[in-house]
Amino acid sequence: MKVLLTGAAGQLGEALIACTPAGVSLTACSRAELDLADPQACRAAVFTHQPDWVLNAGAYTAVDKAESEPELAQAVNAGAPAAFAEALAETGGRLLQVSTDFVFNGAQGSPYKPHQALDPLGAYGSTKAAGEAAALQLPGARVLRTSWVYGPVGHNFCRTMLRLHSEREQLGVVADQVGCPTSTATLAMACWRAMGLGLDAAAEAALPCILHWSDAGAASWYDFAVAIGELGVQIGLLDNAARVMPLTTADYPTPAQRPSYSLLDCSGSRAALGLEPMHWRAALAEVLPLTVVARS
Numbered sequence: 024m025k026v027l028l029t030g031a032a033g034q035l036g037e038a039l040i041a042c043t044p045a046g047v048s049l050t051a052c053s054r055a056e057l058d059l060a061d062p063q064a065c066r067a068a069v070f071t072h073q074p075d076w077v078l079n080a081g082a083y084t085a086v087d088k089a090e091s092e093p094e095l096a097q098a099v100n101a102g103a104p105a106a107f108a109e110a111l112a113e114t115g116g117r118l119l120q121v122s123t124d125f126v127f128n129g130a131q132g133s134p135y136k137p138h139q140a141l142d143p144l145g146a147y148g149s150t151k152a153a154g155e156a157a158a159l160q161l162p163g164a165r166v167l168r169t170s171w172v173y174g175p176v177g178h179n180f181c182r183t184m185l186r187l188h189s190e191r192e193q194l195g196v197v198a199d200q201v202g203c204p205t206s207t208a209t210l211a212m213a214c215w216r217a218m219g220l221g222l223d224a225a226a227e228a229a230l231p232c233i234l235h236w237s238d239a240g241a242a243s244w245y246d247f248a249v250a251i252g253e254l255g256v257q258i259g260l261l262d263n264a265a266r267v268m269p270l271t272t273a274d275y276p277t278p279a280q281r282p283s284y285s286l287l288d289c290s291g292s293r294a295a296l297g298l299e300p301m302h303w304r305a306a307l308a309e310v311l312p313l314t315v316v317a318r319s
């Protein structure tokens with residue numbers, strides 16, 4: 024199977040490359056090889072490589088900055104999947120579009136099912152929602168939504184918290200936004216499965232076009248920060264953990280509004296993908312030993 028991967032230098036891209044299944048011929052594109060803001064280049068990449076699947080893991084992911092750069096966020100997050108879908112319709116390939124819990128407004132207070140109505144609160148979520156719609160124009164395309172992604176490399180909350188734990192005695196973290204941390208390692212496995220790798224033909228054909236994947240359980244950013252400190256000390260990555268103080272969203276204003284409760288209901292998707300979820304704390308315990316503490 025020929026797969027064209029975007030966002031190859033991102034945290035998910037790195038994890039996808041690391042666990043590429045046997046039998047996959049992977050063309051991995053980072054920004055230098057393919058500018059996702061250039062629809063012509065996106066179409067050309069499909070015509071050149073003729074992939075069976077485009078795995079679109081690249082995205083404009085700066086949630087707050089997107090509020091002041093909505094056109095660029097839209098070009099990358101919606102324009103690229105639209106261009107891929109258009110070209111793949113001609114070549115006969117398929118598209119896996121990675122998306123986000125931030126397409127929901129967080130108001131319902133219970134986990135979101137895949138086919139619920141979208142209502143993003145900010146520019147990032149709006150552009151990702153537009154990207155989903157564009158991707159799904161292509162028959163056979165799939166959208167895989169995930170949440171609170173972190174891994175041993177790249178820009179993520181876990182690495183930032185490790186740095187802050189190592190530098191400070193005390194830190195404040197928002198405690199009234201609930202979601203689920205998701206390791207790039209488990210997410211990468213789910214992405215490969217979402218393209219049918221490791222499934223028989225009947226199971227592949229039965230996969231729905233919108234899938235949800237996160238690690239298991241629920242957490243606030245505060246819970247996640249506390250766990251990073253505790254486990255970081257346990258494995259000797261940190262000498263001490265900072266005291267984490269719970270903040271409200273109002274205490275910590277940001278340019279983009281975030282959903283207060285964005286848990287994804289992954290039950291149907293997990294069964295369809297044939298993957299057992301790992302609790303987010305167990306996944307964190309596997310990621311931390313591999314993590315290099317970010318320095319400011």
Ligand SMILES: NC(=O)c1ccc[n+]([C@@H]2O[C@H](COP(=O)([O-])OP(=O)(O)OC[C@H]3O[C@@H](n4cnc5c(N)ncnc54)[C@H](OP(=O)(O)O)[C@@H]3O)[C@@H](O)[C@H]2O)c1
Nearest residue numbers: 030032033034035054058059060081082084123169171172
């Ligand atoms: N991070 C999260 O918490 C989270 C949560 C839910 C869903 N997601 C989704 O998961 C997917 C993977 O995200 P991630 O966490 O791996 O993000 P990431 O680490 O920020 O990686 C995104 C990659 O996209 C690349 N990119 C951005 N603009 C580009 C452009 N114009 N042309 C080419 N490449 C471009 C970036 O390149 P540079 O390295 O050159 O900047 C980066 O390598 C995305 O679809 C994201 O929306 C992420």
